[in-house]
Amino acid sequence: MSQSHDVSRWGAVWRQLPLLIALVLLWVMLWDHIDVLTVVSGVVLAITVTRALYLPPVLLSGRFNPWRGLLLGLRMMFDVAVASLQVAFLAVAPWWKPMNSIIAVQLLTRSDLVTTLTAEAISVVPGTVVVDIDRERGLLYLHALGTRTHDDVERVKRQVLGTEERIVLAMGTHEQAVDVRLARKARRAERAAGRTPAEPQHDHTPKEDA
Secondary structure, eight states: OHHHHHHHHHHHHHHHHHHHHHHHHHHHHHTOOOHHHHHHHHHHHHHHHHSSOOOOOOOSSOOOHHHHHHHHHHHHHHHHHHHHHHHHHHHOTTTOOEEEEEEEEOOOOOHHHHHHHHEEEHSSTEEEEEEEEEETEEEEEEEHHHHHHSHHHHHHHHHHHHHHHHHHHHHHHHHHHHHEEEEEHHHHHHTHHHHHHOOOOOOOOOOOOO
């Protein structure tokens, strides 16, 4: 029992190491000077901040796929470019009347890291912004532009799940990667059969802007 506890504890420390290094680097850059005192004080401050301030532990997966990471970055740039053009077009179209929605999207994972990265990635793309997160149930609530029909809502949900999937394949655990691949196959099978994928018990709330 003690040995397994020690392994899990040291595993947690190893996964937190990149965060500690990042905090030390930030501290050194703030001082704009590198010496023993600056580095040591940065290490002490990083450990103090991560230990003294109570926050839910966010453990890194310890895995990163460079190819998937590249695909994630390229897809993010593509989504931002396309969404920017769409929002710009809608902003100047005189006949367009806004119809937006608050949509609840059930994520496939319960990882705080994946949830946070997915929310950030979604909010970066023009036209969508995350307004709330239900951490316990893994739900993202986001405001989506131009969701007039049920198909528009489903499109937004697919985009969110696709973003989560790419993040998991790039830096999630092996178990999470297996889960998202299985979920992707299930969604494709349901679409091929002409069925709508199962949704969480939360209806989207459309609202028409004045």
